[in-house]
Amino acid sequence: MSTPPLAAGRAPGPFAGPQAQQAAREVNTASPCRIGQETVQDIVYRTLEIFQPLRNTQLPNGVTYHTGTYQDRLTKLQDRLRQLSVLSGELRLVYDKCNENCGGMDPIPVEQLIPYVEEDGSKNGDRAGPPRFACEEMREFAEVHKKLKQKTQQLKQIVDQLRNLI
Numbered sequence: 001m002s003t004p005p006l007a008a009g010r011a012p013g014p015f016a017g018p019q020a021q022q023a024a025r026e027v028n029t030a031s032p033c034r035i036g037q038e039t040v041q042d043i044v045y046r047t048l049e050i051f052q053p054l055r056n057t058q059l060p061n062g063v064t065y066h067t068g069t070y071q072d073r074l075t076k077l078q079d080r081l082r083q084l085s086v087l088s089g090e091l092r093l094v095y096d097k098c099n100e101n102c103g104g105m106d107p108i109p110v111e112q113l114i115p116y117v118e119e120d121g122s123k124n125g126d127r128a129g130p131p132r133f134a135c136e137e138m139r140e141f142a143e144v145h146k147k148l149k150q151k152t153q154q155l156k157q158i159v160d161q162l163r164n165l166i
Contacts, residue, residue, distance in 0.1 A: 029101045036094040043087045050080050 053073065116134075 029098070032094045032097045032101065036091060036098065039087055039091045039094060043084060043091065046080055046084050046087065050077065050084075 053076075
């Protein structure tokens with residue numbers, strides 16, 4: 001494995017500058033998250049592999065299985081369960097690494113991330129854009145809903161009139 005050539009005029013290692021250090025920290029924080037996502041997808045896939053043969057299996061109903069078939073299925077199941085336990089261990093390591101990398105960050109409560117308009121008209125949250133958009137969308141929805149109700153009433157009256165005619 002060879003090392004990539006250094007760019008002209010750049011110092012290697014931690015002396016590369018604050019921007020390079022910040023970029024390295026971002027990559028290092030994102031990498032475990034990506035690996036964790038792939039591990040979770042792998043766990044889900046392996047779990048599906050475990051339950052897939054169960055879907056296709058018929059109840060015994062007095063039929064005896066060969067010992068070889070039973071042993072084969074048992075071996076496959078034990079192997080898949082072992083793989084799941086290994087993946088769970090990997091996921092735990094990734095989780096610990098992510099917590100370690102994000103340890104200095106202050107967690108933001110979920111309530112502060114969702115802007116909303118209170119009943120008295122005052123806004124909660126720093127961002128004024130999303131609540132306005134949500135309010136406009138809600139008003140449009142209410143108008144469409146009101147028009148739908150009116151049309152439904154008109155159709156109901158027409159149907160009632162037709163019934164009376166018949």
